[in-house]
Amino acid sequence: MNCEATQTLLDAYLDGELDPAGRLEIERHLQECTLCSQGYEGQRALKRAVDGSGLRYKAPEDLRQRIRFALRKEANTEKSQRTVPRRWFAAAASLAIAALALLVVLPFLRERSADDLVAREILAGHVRSLMANHLADVPSSDKHTVKPWFDGKLDFSPPVEDLAAQGFPLIGGRLDYVDNRPVAALVYQRKKHFINVFVWPAPSQKQSPTNKVERQGYDLFHWTKGGMNYWVVSDLEQNDLKGFVDLLQKG
């Protein structure tokens, strides 16, 4: 075997991927040729450095949890698509869970400030919308479909923005119930994350600055503008969500 062939096969030799005949030929050449055997030593040292570098990344624990959760959700969806009664069962179960959660949470609520209480309701609304697979009553990415849909269902008309170009496509809208009144919930998406925007009329025209609350790993933004209360909630990364909030406030 000559130097050129040796160079070509050296890595395979190092990786133990050559057949016995090939190995033998390489070894014979390495004994005869100083240059190639020096090259071999260098290559071997490099390979050892990479092997022993500890550069293998490990999956973070919270990613593991997230994936398990997502898989379970996916498995449930697949099942419920097969049999209708299961879907009813799932809906009833999540309703029961929501009711139970409310019962547990209710005693604590009295002591909290009004905003805090609303924040809890907003978060519960967000989680419920994902849990029961009930994101939108009117699934549409067209604001001219979503906005008129609220006519006659609410005593106000919520502002609906088209932010698809900025990477936040509209998924749809639905009715929700927050702060003892029916409100508009608008759903946007960013990659795999959903954003719920809750809107309802404020008691006065007074503007309030943007408040941020973190709760159970979710971020909530809240402000009042143009006589409307806005609450935005998502598990999206905070900076991304802030960008979304800025876009909404400009709109």
Added chain:
Amino acid sequence: MGEKDKLPRFEEAILPHMDAAYNIARWLTRNERDAEDMVQESYLRAFKFFDAFTGVNARAWLLTIVRNTCYTWLRQNRGRELMTEFDETIHSEENEAWNPAAQVAKEIDSRMLAQAIEALPAEYREAVVLRDLEGLSYKEIAEVAAVPVGTVMSRLARARGRLKRLLTERLKEKA
């Protein structure tokens, strides 16, 4: 097999390989957040197509999906990187990189090494990561990257040649 036990079967076969999935995604995207998104998306995709899994090599099967997911993402987000850097024919400097560098390998630390690996074109990077960090055989890498074994071999040789050159330059700068 009933639909009922798809999830437990999937969890048992595929979940143990999450570190490998994350590792390759992390090296291909070169950041944590996107790597996490890639792995999650890959797992959901794998679950969806789990019926197509033959049951032979779960790790290679999963890594194929992760790789494809990452490349789709790379094309969308880092298109230029994929197009310009990779050309099998432009490496006339290979012979020059042949210089023995046993000394070099002793002096490098893992941060330097990580930077050098990150600087490799994606196809070279994945070959090194799959072989040296994940311990896949050439045949498995060929399966994951959907190329012949011969291509795996030449990619690895070129990748290591480049690594050696990069590291030698680095050490010279340091000295």
